[in-house]
Amino acid sequence: xELLSGGEMVARALEDEGVEYVFGYPGGAVLHIYDALFKxxxxxxxxxxxxxxxxxxxxxxxxxxxxxxxxxxTSGPGATNAITGIATAYMDSIPMVVFSGQVQSHLxxxxxxxxTDMVGISRPIVKHSFMVKxxxxxxxxxKRAFHIAATGRPGPVVIDIxxxxxxxxxxxxxxxxxxxxxxxxxxxxxxxTGQIKKAARLLLGAKRPVIYSGGGVILGEGSELxxxxxxxxxxxxxxxxxxxxxxxxxxxxFLGMLGxxxxxxxxxxxHHADVILAVGARFDDRxxxxxxxFCPGAKIIHIDVDPTSISKxxxxxxxxxxxxxxxxxxxxxxxxxxKEKDADLPxxxxxxxxxxxxxxxxxxxxxLTGRRYRESDMIMPQQVIExxxxxxxxxxxxxxxxxxxxxxxAQYYRFDKPRRWINSGGLGTMGFGLPAAIGxxxxxxxxxxxxxxxxxxxxxxxQELATATHYSTPVKIICLRNNYLGxxxxxxxxxxxxxxxxxxxxDSLPDFVKLMESxxxxxxxxxxxxxxxxxxxxxxxxxxxxxxLDVLIDDMEHVYPMHVAPNGSMKDMWxxxxxxT
Amino acid sequence: xxxxxxxxxxxxxxxxxxVVGLFSQRGYNIETLNVAATDDPTLSRLTLTTIGDDLxxxxxxxxxxxxxxxxxxxxxxxxxHVERDLMLIKxxxxxxxxxxxxxxxxxxxxxxxxxxxxxxxxxxxxxSDKLDAFVASMVDVDILEVVRSGVAGxxxxxxxxxx
Numbered sequence: 067x068e069l070l071s072g073g074e075m076v077a078r079a080l081e082d083e084g085v086e087y088v089f090g091y092p093g094g095a096v097l098h099i100y101d102a103l104f105k106x107x108x109x110x111x112x113x114x115x116x117x118x119x120x121x122x123x124x125x126x127x128x129x130x131x132x133x134x135x136x137x138x139x140t141s142g143p144g145a146t147n148a149i150t151g152i153a154t155a156y157m158d159s160i161p162m163v164v165f166s167g168q169v170q171s172h173l174x175x176x177x178x179x180x181x182t183d184m185v186g187i188s189r190p191i192v193k194h195s196f197m198v199k200x201x202x203x204x205x206x207x208x209k210r211a212f213h214i215a216a217t218g219r220p221g222p223v224v225i226d227i228x229x230x231x232x233x234x235x236x237x238x239x240x241x242x243x244x245x246x247x248x249x250x251x252x253x254x255x256x257x258x259t260g261q262i263k264k265a266a267r268l269l270l271g272a273k274r275p276v277i278y279s280g281g282g283v284i285l286g287e288g289s290e291l292x293x294x295x296x297x298x299x300x301x302x303x304x305x306x307x308x309x310x311x312x313x314x315x316x317x318x319x320f321l322g323m324l325g326x327x328x329x330x331x332x333x334x335x336x337h338h339a340d341v342i343l344a345v346g347a348r349f350d351d352r353x354x355x356x357x358x359x360f361c362p363g364a365k366i367i368h369i370d371v372d373p374t375s376i377s378k379x380x381x382x383x384x385x386x387x388x389x390x391x392x393x394x395x396x397x398x399x400x401x402x403x404x405k406e407k408d409a410d411l412p413x414x415x416x417x418x419x420x421x422x423x424x425x426x427x428x429x430x431x432x433x434l435t436g437r438r439y440r441e442s443d444m445i446m447p448q449q450v451i452e453x454x455x456x457x458x459x460x461x462x463x464x465x466x467x468x469x470x471x472x473x474x475x476a477q478y479y480r481f482d483k484p485r486r487w488i489n490s491g492g493l494g495t496m497g498f499g500l501p502a503a504i505g506x507x508x509x510x511x512x513x514x515x516x517x518x519x520x521x522x523x524x525x526x527x528x529q530e531l532a533t534a535t536h537y538s539t540p541v542k543i544i545c546l547r548n549n550y551l552g553x554x555x556x557x558x559x560x561x562x563x564x565x566x567x568x569x570x571x572x573d574s575l576p577d578f579v580k581l582m583e584s585x586x587x588x589x590x591x592x593x594x595x596x597x598x599x600x601x602x603x604x605x606x607x608x609x610x611x612x613x614x615l616d617v618l619i620d621d622m623e624h625v626y627p628m629h630v631a632p633n634g635s636m637k638d639m640w641x642x643x644x645x646x647t
Numbered sequence: 648x649x650x651x652x653x654x655x656x657x658x659x660x661x662x663x664x665x666v667v668g669l670f671s672q673r674g675y676n677i678e679t680l681n682v683a684a685t686d687d688p689t690l691s692r693l694t695l696t697t698i699g700d701d702l703x704x705x706x707x708x709x710x711x712x713x714x715x716x717x718x719x720x721x722x723x724x725x726x727x728h729v730e731r732d733l734m735l736i737k738x739x740x741x742x743x744x745x746x747x748x749x750x751x752x753x754x755x756x757x758x759x760x761x762x763x764x765x766x767x768x769x770x771x772x773x774x775s776d777k778l779d780a781f782v783a784s785m786v787d788v789d790i791l792e793v794v795r796s797g798v799a800g801x802x803x804x805x806x807x808x809x810x
Contacts, residue, residue: 152699155759185661186664189665189668190668190672193715194715194716195661197660197661229731248715249718250656250657250715250716250717251715252717326738372713373709373712373713374709374710374713376708377702378706381702461757572706
């Protein structure tokens with residue numbers, strides 16, 4: 067057996083785990099590891115410009131590929147800078163393994179230079195964490211970390227390694243384990259058959275059904291099955307912000323996103339449903355509005371791999387704990403068995419009435435079918451997303467930052483495939499978009515990758531333009547510039563009588579075109595609607611360049627629909643500035 | 648309703664902080680907490696009491712089970728069980744109070760484990776209610792210090808919490 071130092075073991079284990087990229091930033095406590103990477107490691111390292119960006123890039127890589135993202139940072143500030151990105155991944159259940167350096171074992175607890183209690187500080191935002199005490203533990207710990215990160219409900223795992231554990235002069239036998247067994251960790255492998263049977267019966271007896279599917283369907287690779295199930299039953303489907311793409315966005319059965327900024331028809335259908343099939347969704351407060359008023363007439367079937375998601379906020383009538391693939395497969399078999407005995411299920415007349423009702427809602431206020439956003443002399447933000455959709459044939463990877471632009475992208479870019487919409491849904495992290503786009507582009511160099519952002523968000527990780535130069539990752543930054551922190555301003559308009567407290571910085575914005583040029587990229591500015599499509603086409607025609615499309619948009623537009631809060635239900639929505647349901 | 652949750656967890660550094668952290672992070676309360684190693688050196692037994700309705704306790708239990716270091720969780724209050732809290736209480740004992748304190752201690756089946764010229768230290772084992780009752784009975788006695796172990800518990804009969 068081969069003898070390796072702790073640092074060499076980290077490098078070798080990354081290879082043995084089949085890691086494609088490590089995103090990181092060196093520093094004192096990880097110098098031995100970086101030396102091992104330099105000397106002999108087939109896994110390329112992506113040097114970001116800030117550790118937060120390393121976590122977002124790794125996270126987005128994981129979202130796009132389904133494989134865990136890998137991060138390597140140093141102790142102290144390196145570790146704390148990674149925290150926002152770890153929390154982002156945790157909230158959206160993204161598999162990630164974060165290696166953080168730690169001061170030498172004998173200095174731990176002495177407030178040593180660049181010491182911070184990483185295991186402690188990250189504890190509430192990780193699926194699990196490890197502190198390695200001895201080099202011999204490294205291979206087993208790494209194997210366990212990847213296993214925990216990627217199985218069950220995925221999530222980030224931190225491995226904190228004191229510097230002396232990786233020292234080059236002490237070598238130990240290296241063996242990377244083939245499998246993992248943890249007595250205290252065994253995620254559900256299949257759902258309860260009795261419960262699935264019960265759910266199938268309830269679902270087939272529904273008169274006003276809705277399938278409400280979330281990010282878990284994408285994470286659990288259940289999109290194909292869910293789509294098949296929905297089509298077989300001809301039931302309407304709505305996706306959460308995290309679930310977009312799990313069911314094709316252009317399908318007639320798709321009601322659009324639901325929730326705070328969800329489609330009118332999606333929220334109305336949820337509110338009036340008699341049976342809701344929730345799959346891989348967690349009844350988040352941005353979905354439910356007031357929980358006590360949530361879908362008053364609905365029986366709820368809730369499938370999730372994580373039992374804590376079930377009945378956490380909304381009580382499930384039929385809870386099913388299990389992975390989405392196996393549960394949906396079994397449920398379809400049950401449905402077929404019931405239909406064999408009773409071919410009249412689901413009742414066609416009721417379903418037809420339900421679809422008529424939905425089409426009526428769609429025709430009245432559907433964002434894509436009934437209602438147009440307001441006219442303006444300026445470019446409207448929605449038009450930018452429509453132009454992006456057209457220019458990329460609806461097939462791009464779209465990362466986003468957080469705010470109005472994120473909601474417009476979620477509403478107007480109709481994702482037909484899973485893993486194409488990459489955004490920070492749970493934590494809502496501004497600054498996510500650009501490093502995320504770089505992570506996705508590395509995973510899929512030939513695909514179009516767009517980062518939809520605003521001039522507020524983009525400045526929260528704008529230093530990553532240098533990383534894009536360094537690794538030639540030609541991403542397209544589509545900036546919806548209204549010179550305001552748009553979503554904050556929207557709330558100030560609606561709830562604070564337009565008192566714009568600290569939401570503009572119009573006079574201190576950089577010239578984005580010049581800024582891009584200084585990084586060796588291309589900047590294009592557009593302010594007239596008639597120039598938009600051509601500018602968008604040019605942006606994507608520059609295949610091998612990172613392009614920043616700076617689009618000056620109407621600065622008074624709000625995102626609608628918007629749930630009426632507090633005390634509103636799913637059906638209570640603002641449809642425009644002066645119109646509500 | 649008061650519940651006693653008892654669990655086996657990996658005897659690893661940081662395991663306890665994960666359990667306690669979960670409670671503060673999610674806004675759950677802990678009334679008492681007791682933790683020590685078991686006969687298996689790789690396992691610790693942690694027992695805590697908390698207050699909540701069925702739904703709340705179900706969520707707490709699920710969250711505890713989700714922690715990778717927690718091997719098994721049981722709600723002892725769901726069935727017949729034995730629970731014990733240990734208290735050491737130091738009181739001022741001078742003059743007539745010495746006899747009075749001794750008598751009350753006997754009634755509660757406690758033991759005076761340390762005697763000084765002016766103080767008694769009494770050890771009392773029982774349910775939390777019994778311990779509360781003893782403290783309440785010390786009306787005219789000057790209580791100097793109270794320390795309690797927190798509830799430890801075990802199921803009655805054949806039922807065991809093990810791997």
